[in-house]
Amino acid sequence: MGRAGHIAGAAAAIALVVPTPEDVRNRVIDAFDLGQxxxxxxxxxxxxxxxxGHSAVGDQDRARAALGVPDTHEAAFRSTRSSTAVTGEPHVGAVSPDVRRS
Known part of the structure; x- marks a missing residue:
């Protein structure tokens, strides 16, 4: 599987897109907010x-083309969902909300 191959096989994917930061200060603030x-x-x-799973976007031009993101914006992070989102089976290691509240 090549770079970003996990996106093609994911049950769903989310891309966080922001306006291209004007300066270093805004880039740092955006990075913090997007990480959160x-x-x-x-x-x-x-x-x-x-x-x-998550990963950063390394090639903005490819990401913009694939996602339809305008040149004035950047795709910052991708978060993929495994096939468990479709089957309803819990992810290995996931704790049921009912178990945590007991």
Missing amino acids: ATFAIMLAATDLGIGT
Whole structure:
């Protein structure tokens, strides 16, 4: 499987897209916020028993073309969902919400 091959085989994928930062300060702020958003998405998915993975986007031109993102924006992170999202089977290692609340 080549680079980003996991996207093609995923049951679902999420791309976080932001306007291209104007300066280094905004790039750092965006990176922090996007990391937090990625974490929250993955945590919520795990709570539902859905396996996830994440990766950064290395080639913006390819990502823009594949996702239809305008040149004024960047695809920052990708989060993929495993096939468990389709089958409803919990991801190995996932804790059921009912178990945690007992």
